[in-house]
Amino acid sequence: MRTRIKICGLRDAATARQVALLGADAIGLVFYPPSPRHVSVALAAEIVAALPVFVASVGLFVNASVENVSAVLEKVPLDLLQFHGDEDLAFCSQFGRPFIKALRVKPGINLLEYAASFVSPLCRGILLDAWVDGVPGGTGESFDWQALPNEWPLPLILSGGLHPENVAAAIACVQPWAVDVSSGVEQCKGIKDLVLVESFVRAVI
Numbered sequence: 001m002r003t004r005i006k007i008c009g010l011r012d013a014a015t016a017r018q019v020a021l022l023g024a025d026a027i028g029l030v031f032y033p034p035s036p037r038h039v040s041v042a043l044a045a046e047i048v049a050a051l052p053v054f055v056a057s058v059g060l061f062v063n064a065s066v067e068n069v070s071a072v073l074e075k076v077p078l079d080l081l082q083f084h085g086d087e088d089l090a091f092c093s094q095f096g097r098p099f100i101k102a103l104r105v106k107p108g109i110n111l112l113e114y115a116a117s118f119v120s121p122l123c124r125g126i127l128l129d130a131w132v133d134g135v136p137g138g139t140g141e142s143f144d145w146q147a148l149p150n151e152w153p154l155p156l157i158l159s160g161g162l163h164p165e166n167v168a169a170a171i172a173c174v175q176p177w178a179v180d181v182s183s184g185v186e187q188c189k190g191i192k193d194l195v196l197v198e199s200f201v202r203a204v205i
């Protein structure tokens, strides 16, 4: 079975639909205002409505308030939440929705201990991303896949600097449940390139 694919940072309904038709299993919507990929609630609702059935919509938050997450959930029928900041299990679980927790790979962090602390009914996976000081995600930077443990207590989603040329090697090395990409399939920050998306999907094994 092929590794699942999430394409993150969609900013218009037509492109999101195309990305899904090219083979993405999930698309990510960034609710983090400093990001160039940030979407409004209204635009996110439009994008989710344009997705074909069985393609998951993932709403991404970075240290957002409860009110902010709840306000998005009221208007946008998201399938999954993605917490990309310093949120703990209690924060992530309080919305009663399935979620994935991002972990930025930083020297000194005990990756397995961190992942184990999120094992719970609503946590559906751990997303590994690169650590870049001051920028929480979508950086296009990768990290040392060789240094990762072989076994994880939750399904693993690999991200950070993936692109059509390195994704097959990354999968062979890490054997994740899914891969996630943003910068590697863009013309410039926030603008997806459908040719790169197609190449990425084809390269995923």
Ligand SMILES: O=C(O)c1ccccc1NCC(=O)[C@H](O)[C@H](O)COP(=O)(O)O
Binding pocket: 007, 008, 009, 028, 030, 032, 035, 036, 037, 060, 062, 084, 129, 135, 136, 137, 138, 139, 140, 141, 159, 160, 161, 162, 180, 181, 182, 183, 184
């Ligand atoms: O995409 C963003 O702008 C972003 C901003 C703040 C936190 C997270 C963000 N993206 C999260 C993702 O899931 C990205 O796909 C992931 O960080 C990998 O990004 P890239 O290295 O650019 O492929």
